[in-house]
Amino acid sequence: MPRIKDESKDAVIAAADxxxxxxxxxxxxxxxxxxxxxxxxxxxxxxxxxxxxxxxKLYYCFGCGKGGDVVRFVQETENLDFVxxxxxxxxxxxxxxxxxxxxxxxxxxRQRRERLTALLEQATAYFERMLWETEAGAPVREYLAGRxxxxxxxxxxxxxxxxxxxxxxxxxxxxxxxxxxxxAGLANARGNDYFPFRLMFPLADxxxxxxxxxxxxxxxxxxLRGKYVNTPEGELFKKGNVLYGLHLARTAVAKQDRAIVxxxxxxxxxxxxxxxxxxxxxxxxxxxxxxxxxxxxxxKRLFLCFDADAAGQxxxxxxxxxAIRQGFDVRVVALPKGEDPADAPDSFAGRLxxxxxxxxxxxxxxxxxxxxxxxxxxxxxxxxxxxxxxxERQDALRLLADRLDLPRETxxxxxxxxxxxxxxxxxxxxxxxxxxxxxxxxxxxLLAAIVGNPSLVPELAALTPDHFDDPVHRRFRDLLVHGGDxxxxxxxxxxxxxxxxxxxxxxxxxxxxxxxxxxxQKLRRDLKLGGSDLVRATAxxxxxxxxxxxxxxxx
Numbered sequence: 001m002p003r004i005k006d007e008s009k010d011a012v013i014a015a016a017d018x019x020x021x022x023x024x025x026x027x028x029x030x031x032x033x034x035x036x037x038x039x040x041x042x043x044x045x046x047x048x049x050x051x052x053x054x055x056x057k058l059y060y061c062f063g064c065g066k067g068g069d070v071v072r073f074v075q076e077t078e079n080l081d082f083v084x085x086x087x088x089x090x091x092x093x094x095x096x097x098x099x100x101x102x103x104x105x106x107x108x109x110r111q112r113r114e115r116l117t118a119l120l121e122q123a124t125a126y127f128e129r130m131l132w133e134t135e136a137g138a139p140v141r142e143y144l145a146g147r148x149x150x151x152x153x154x155x156x157x158x159x160x161x162x163x164x165x166x167x168x169x170x171x172x173x174x175x176x177x178x179x180x181x182x183x184a185g186l187a188n189a190r191g192n193d194y195f196p197f198r199l200m201f202p203l204a205d206x207x208x209x210x211x212x213x214x215x216x217x218x219x220x221x222x223x224l225r226g227k228y229v230n231t232p233e234g235e236l237f238k239k240g241n242v243l244y245g246l247h248l249a250r251t252a253v254a255k256q257d258r259a260i261v262x263x264x265x266x267x268x269x270x271x272x273x274x275x276x277x278x279x280x281x282x283x284x285x286x287x288x289x290x291x292x293x294x295x296x297x298x299x300k301r302l303f304l305c306f307d308a309d310a311a312g313q314x315x316x317x318x319x320x321x322x323a324i325r326q327g328f329d330v331r332v333v334a335l336p337k338g339e340d341p342a343d344a345p346d347s348f349a350g351r352l353x354x355x356x357x358x359x360x361x362x363x364x365x366x367x368x369x370x371x372x373x374x375x376x377x378x379x380x381x382x383x384x385x386x387x388x389x390x391x392e393r394q395d396a397l398r399l400l401a402d403r404l405d406l407p408r409e410t411x412x413x414x415x416x417x418x419x420x421x422x423x424x425x426x427x428x429x430x431x432x433x434x435x436x437x438x439x440x441x442x443x444x445x446l447l448a449a450i451v452g453n454p455s456l457v458p459e460l461a462a463l464t465p466d467h468f469d470d471p472v473h474r475r476f477r478d479l480l481v482h483g484g485d486x487x488x489x490x491x492x493x494x495x496x497x498x499x500x501x502x503x504x505x506x507x508x509x510x511x512x513x514x515x516x517x518x519x520x521q522k523l524r525r526d527l528k529l530g531g532s533d534l535v536r537a538t539a540x541x542x543x544x545x546x547x548x549x550x551x552x553x554x555x
Contacts, residue, residue: 003100004086012086015093016070018057025077025254025298028052035502041077041254042066051499058495062503067495072488078206079297091207116236119176119184120202120210126170127160127200127213137161140199140218147266147342153273156248157265158202162195162215185212185231195229196222201244201265203230203237203283206294208247212237214265214283230283240288243295244268244281250298252277258301260333260352261287267305267341274345276352287319292326303355305333305341317365320358330358357392359383360399367403377404384414439521443473444497445504446518449511450480451494452501456511457481463515467522513554520547 019028019036031037031051040050040061049063060067066076074085090097131137132155140161144154168191171181181187188194198215205211212231217224231237243261245268246253253259260279262268271279278299282291287304295302302323306316323330333355335341341348356364366379380400387393397414400406406414450460461481465474476493479486486494500506506514523544527537 004083005098005100008090008095008097008099009086012090012093012095012097013057013070015095016057016089017093018052018054018059018070018073021070021073021089021092022052022059024251026050027255032502035499040064040066051502053495053498053502056494056498058491058498060495060499062499065496067492067499068488069491069495072491077297079293088207113235115176115180116184117209117211119171119174119180119186120212120236122174123167123171123184123186123213124158124160124200124202124210126167127162127202128155128158129160130163130166131159131161131200134161134163136163136197143199143218147270149266149269150273153269156272157245157269160200160202162193162198162200164196164198165193167193167195183234185234185237194232196224198222198224198229203242203244204247205242206246206250211242214244238290239283241290241294242283243291244283245272246280246294248272249278249280253280253295253298257299258303259295259299260303260305261295262305262341263307264340264342270342270345271348274348276345276348282319286316287323289322289326292323292328296326296328300327301329301331303331303333303352305335305351307335307337307340317362320362324358331355332358332361334361357395359387359390359392360396363396363400367400373404377406381414440470440473442514442517442521443468443470445500445506446511446514447473447476447480447493448497448501448504449506449508449514451497452506453508453511456508456515459512459515463519463522467518509554513551516547516551516554520544520551523547 022028022036022038022041025041026038028036028038029048034053034055036052036054037048038050038052039045039048040063042061043064045063050059050061052059057070058067059069059073068076070089071082071085074080074088075082078085078088080088087097089095131140132151141151144151144159168178168181168187171186172178178187178191182189182191186194195213195215197219199218201214201216202210203212203214214231215224215229217227217229230239233239244265249259249268249272256278258278260271260276261282262271262279263281263284265281268279268281280295304320304323320330320332333351335351362383363380366383367376370376370379377400380396384393384396384400387396400414446460450456457480460477463477465477468474468477472489472493476490478484479490523540527540527544
């Protein structure tokens, strides 16, 4: 992979707005003139403990201990490596990137991806013009209005119209060859427009880049068989990787800590128009690993909404089970047969409130799938055996008992099946910040004071690296005194210390006291180690007396 030039990295970081980036994941409020605070996007909490420094572009959570700079934040939340995070920020804040020399093959592959992406973007704009600015688009505009989809909403999703001809010619005029148009899924084997007269839904990746289209049938003489037809899978488009509407829903999903997954694109559009924003479509009923991985970067709470026919399909159930295995809290919004969310979007919030837990839903489905009482019991028992004890599991148990009229002893056996697992103590949370000893904490407080009060750097310089027991503290002391590059560990430490200095209101006087306390700490340690050397001990006692005198003067 080609290396991004250092100058480009610096330009991206300089252009990035830390508050804007973090606000896409959690709501922030100004906590002081220098900082913002909010609930941590990395763990569940009720009281905000997440601190953001917009100038230094740093973040730190006092609850789970995560911290770093804007690049690290994007790496953590978008599941990207360093280069990917820089590219993500560059695209977000429109900063051009320059790369160091790479192999001709790498350059060619990157340029091809860029050309195909540009072609799909231009095709999207072309389809938009056909829908909104031509006579051919008039009946399609009427169709959308008849579905109660307002123009402003459909424009937000960039809906368009394929007239079945003209796109390939337009692409050729813009300098794209037929092979590129085919590779983008816009031309058929004969080199003609791939899509006939159809309503076009652009399909975008999580960053909003168009990777393909879904086209809805509008005429009976349409040569393509399906009511909905996707772009053929290729270099950019892979159906299992796409969640329709995710690029528009990301902020709402993160802020509300929930994603609502529906089947159809029009469901997404209608619900967003009705004010239900954290909603995406799964491009089919079965969720894939790739789609769940993308959602998992934003939330672990899923509301799955499928119609009565799809809800019981094996593919749908497999997608639900996959989500459970990946740690999602899954709830199911059941719709009456033949009804879609788009049919009654204004009442959808009420359906969300009545959503069933995954375990309750699965037990209910198994009970409804067969009239054989014994078979229903065995299937439900298997589901319950895989589920940890919880209020939701207890609800499912009561449903099973009521429907099958189970004897009390049978119900008791099912109720206790997970008791051992429930009683097992939970492992310690590795994310919890470590508890420091008094000496180490004093070192950390001193470094926080220096970060918060840079005027104290000369006083820190009077202390040697040997004043610090922690090797990371020593490295950070050298960085503050002598300057240099920060690695990820030191960036995270700076983020933490800056947040602590602000929260604990560590001013210059406290900083000077901490300098003296750390010096006193070292003198005492040296006295213990060299107590047999009378001359040295006398000198150390004299220095210790001076330090105590200075502390007394500080008051």
